[in-house]
Each structure stands twice: as structure tokens, then as C-alpha cells.
Amino acid sequence: MTRRYIAVLAAQQQLALANSAEGLAIETVTEVRMRTQARASPKAELRRAEAAAAQAHLSVYAQQQQLRYLKIALVALWGANEAGFDIVVWGYTAMVLGPLYSL
Numbered sequence: 001m002t003r004r005y006i007a008v009l010a011a012q013q014q015l016a017l018a019n020s021a022e023g024l025a026i027e028t029v030t031e032v033r034m035r036t037q038a039r040a041s042p043k044a045e046l047r048r049a050e051a052a053a054a055q056a057h058l059s060v061y062a063q064q065q066q067l068r069y070l071k072i073a074l075v076a077l078w079g080a081n082e083a084g085f086d087i088v089v090w091g092y093t094a095m096v097l098g099p100l101y102s103l
Contacts, residue, residue: 004074011067018056018063025053 032049035041072082 001074001077004070004077008067008070008074011063011070015060015063015067018060022053022056022060025049025056029053 029046029049029052032041032046036043036046075082
């Protein structure tokens with residue numbers, strides 16, 4: 001159980017990082033687009049930035065699916081089919097899983 005719980009914690013952090021990376025990629029596209037429109041950068045730079053943003057978006061989607069899978073694996077220990085919580089929080093004395101599950 002502890003292993004699955006920690007896997008969910010790690011997946012939450014990986015999703016947060018993926019979201020940050022996607023945000024940066026979108027900002028980069030905006031900046032490169034302005035530079036391209038001002039003819040300070042070639043169109044190829046814009047295409048590369050757009051491809052990086054698309055890749056970042058796919059990474060977010062993949063991390064969301066991984067987190068969903070790990071949550072289901074965790075609650076399967078209690079015989080549930082779906083997670084009744086959004087996030088898992090690490091506490092010093094107990095794991096806090098949400099309103100439906102507690103230790």
C-alpha cells in the first residue's frame with residue numbers, strides 16, 4: 001500500500017512539472033510568433049516552438065493518464081473501482097486520501 005501511495009504522490013508532482021513545462025512552451029510560442037511577425041526570427045523557429053508546445057501538451061496528457069491509473073491501483077486495495085479524491089497529501093502521522101477513504 002505504501003508503495004502505491006508514494007507512486008501517486010510522485011505522479012502528482014510529475015503532472016505539476018509537466019503542466020509548468022507546457023505553460024513555458026506556450027509562452028515560448030507566443031514570443032517566437034511575435035519575433036517571426038517582426039521578421040526577427042525565421043518561420044522554422046516558430047514551427048519548432050509549436051512542435052515543442054504540442055509535445056508538452058502530450059506529456060501533460062500522458063501524466064494525467066498515469067496519475068489516474070495509479071490512483072485506481074491505490075484504491076483497488078480497498079476494493080474500489082475509482083478514486084473518490086483529487087489529490088493525495090503526505091502527512092506526518094497518516095495518509096490523507098480524501099472524504100471516502102481514511103485509515
